[in-house]
Amino acid sequence: MICFSHVNFNGRTTPSRTTGSSPVPSPLPPKYLPPKYRTMPSLLFKCIPFIHPKPHPFPLSLVTAMSTKTKTRLRGVVFDMDGTLTVPVIDFSSMYKAVLGETEYRRIRQENPSGIDILHLIESWSPDEQRKANEIILDFERLGRERLQIMPGAAELCGFLDSKKIRRGLITRNVKEAVDLYHQRFEIVFSPALSREFRPYKPDPAPLLHICSTWDVQPNEVMMVGDSLKDDVACGKRAGAFTCLLDEKGRYCSADFTELDLEPDFKVASLAEVHSLLETNFDLMP
Structure with missing residues (x-):
């Protein structure tokens, strides 16, 4: 909004709305006036325009939050x-072959290109077969610990x-x-x-x-x-x-x-x- 303020000799202003409504007092300190108008009698001029900027449509805190990425x-x-x-250091392919045998390893590997889950696989075996398989796995893991x-x-x-x-x-x-x-x-x-x-x-x-x-x-x-x-x-x-x-x-x-x-x-x-x-x-x- 643009307001026009009548400047008095004492440096105070009384703004008048451009709509023609009654003046609304709003004191303005002299330091905010242009230097040449701070002590000049009001007779030398009738009004000095001052621009009052509109407030930002969003609160500052919201603007800041909008510009900051939340992690x-x-x-x-x-x-x-x-x-x-x-x-x-563990050679898993050799370990799987030792547990499954070469032929069975190739068959299961072809069916599971993403890898063999040997621990879950042997869970369905008989207790004796599981014991032998676990012994082989532990041997490979023991060798791996030596080279850790x-x-x-x-x-x-x-x-x-x-x-x-x-x-x-x-x-x-x-x-x-x-x-x-x-x-x-x-x-x-x-x-x-x-x-x-x-x-x-x-x-x-x-x-x-x-x-x-x-x-x-x-x-x-x-x-x-x-x-x-x-x-x-x-x-x-x-x-x-x-x-x-x-x-x-x-x-x-x-x-x-x-x-x-x-x-x-x-x-x-x-x-x-x-x-x-x-x-x-x-x-x-x-």
């Missing part, structure tokens, strides 16, 4: 162990999470002995750390839901990080958590995601990428 809160990260927190190596970027990522007071958990299909060795050798402890002894194991969401319950957080405030689409991503998706697929060698493509109907929320080639991913996409709160 999703993240309170915990759960990791797979073999191939995620550790360098892959921490994954590059794991220690730095865990340190970053600790600095943000973000909880760290672990879910593995390996045995508790392997988890204990990891904690002892690398002095990085995850809690809870669920091994194969916790049933049911991945890809069932039960272990991840158990960790969320222990932390007293919602699954949608947690991220599952792992190198297996059918185990880690499936576990996270079924629990309702965010998922991050670690794919160092480019094993997976969009066709794999479509075939299994399992598309991770994020995909990285190294644990070093997870650091910036978390900072960019999430509100990191304890």
